[in-house]
Amino acid sequence: VAIRTALTEAFGLASPIVLAPMNGISGGRLAAAVSNAGGLGLVGGGYGDPDWLRRELTLVQAETDRPWGVGLITWRATPELVELALGYRPAVFLLSFGDVRPYAAAIKAAGCRLVCQVQEVDMARDAAAAGADIVVAQGTEAGGHGAVRATMPLVPAVVDAVAPVPVLAAGGIADGRGLAAALMLGAQGAMIGTRFAAADESLMDERARARIVAARAADTQRTRVFDIIREYSWSEPYTGRALRNRFCSDWHDRERELAAALATEMPKYGRAVEQGDFETAVVFAGEAVDLINDVVPAAELVRRISVEAEAQLRVGGAMLA
């Protein structure tokens, strides 16, 4: 059995499940595992380290013959980085957080589908106007960077705004119930991050994955403190949803003081990252942590989410008297 949508038809997928290109976490092995299991794996190029990209894109190419993709943070992209990634022949190229117009033509000219992640309805209209082949509507419950609108009302509003461009739902989805709900909202699939961060093939530190398994949604928080300490200049309306650790508790709502204390705080933060001290180092995670209770192979996650979504869709049909 499989779930058929415009997304699965476009790429020959067994399930409308897309791995979110989590910066430094969605490496080539994880992306390939998701693609090999019938989903669509996206490598998380994030801020655009060319050496990391070369290594992980070589890996995904080697490990799967199925379609896969790559993602970059738009405001960190450059023509050179986009060119580099296109050289590995991804099936899709996701851009999020910024103006995609400088890169749209090159991506589409390479025969690659342009996927634009947006956080508000007006951003979705801009993405469609820029030539997006697929729009991802990302809700505030997502882990990592995002904005303020919630998935449930955002997805149908984006579907209406960009029709007939297909839409994926992102944010707060970690199981088959969330995938089935995304499809009912009018999405053609779901982009899933945090659940796959806690997969065997994830590049997330093992101790950080254990924290995701243990965490509740109430332990997550949108904050800028981890951007400040890493010297990333994110603009409004973007913040990062992370597990609330000691560093976050110490500095959230004291952002100016943190910015003034970088000379002493950055070396400490750097050591914490090296040592895997996640009371200081960031663990990005979404509100769906409530639904995450184990670390298993990505293929098992794709299977579970698909089977549960299929079961829910069948339950839905049976509700019709």
Next chain:
Amino acid sequence: VAIRTALTEAFGLASPIVLAPMNGISGGRLAAAVSNAGGLGLVGGGYGDPDWLRRELTLVQAETDRPWGVGLITWRATPELVELALGYRPAVFLLSFGDVRPYAAAIKAAGCRLVCQVQEVDMARDAAAAGADIVVAQGTEAGGHGAVRATMPLVPAVVDAVAPVPVLAAGGIADGRGLAAALMLGAQGAMIGTRFAAADESLMDERARARIVAARAADTQRTRVFDIIREYSWSEPYTGRALRNRFCSDWHDRERELAAALATEMPKYGRAVEQGDFETAVVFAGEAVDLINDVVPAAELVRRISVEAEAQLRVGGAMLA
């Protein structure tokens, strides 16, 4: 055709649609209209004005023979108010925002179902332990008072936490796509507020309803300023989602100054409410305003939402290859 769930079976509904008991907006006429159309209408007793309650509960009793309910803000409830409302023989009694234990026994002893609205998973466990017959999981995208968790990940987590107690989804739902998504998340129905605030029978001022029709989700904001100016002592983690008007822009993030200026600001606010000046007076509204484009009779809304949800559930079934 109809949608059958544990909720519709319990109350003989045609559709698993529940009118949110919006304070002062969900009056007897609106609640009766929803119940007569096959949903479940709840009168919004809110802060508990006994004269308002007597008038609106008399009205709902007179206008429908179908099951209906009543809601109160838990921290404003008193044994006398609960007794008063139970005297009108509601089928369900919704309590939200506080400890329901002082009232649970009286409500259940009256043969009335206890419905507890919650905003976090641990609150859901407390509600189930207190004897809730139904738990409403309310996401942050909801209009009016609420907290910070989003509907999409909150609902399945609450379903798991309180099983086998039935759960309703609230927050961000205004059409049949949202209802169908709620059912896929494991809810037995949806509680819908803002969409019905813009119904013909709503007690919301006509000019405020026009603002809801015109508004986008980005025009809404969670804030305490309207609680401060109305001298309502809401505690953490509750804030009210409202349309961002001039009053909100002027005072949000200046809450202490507002509290210090009440002597001059309250009379101005009172006049604005009297005159229907909604650049000052509050219009509570959720992020689902993106999906609200008209003011029509409540029965038409119940019909539309049901028909669209049925169609979506059928589409979902057809996705199974």
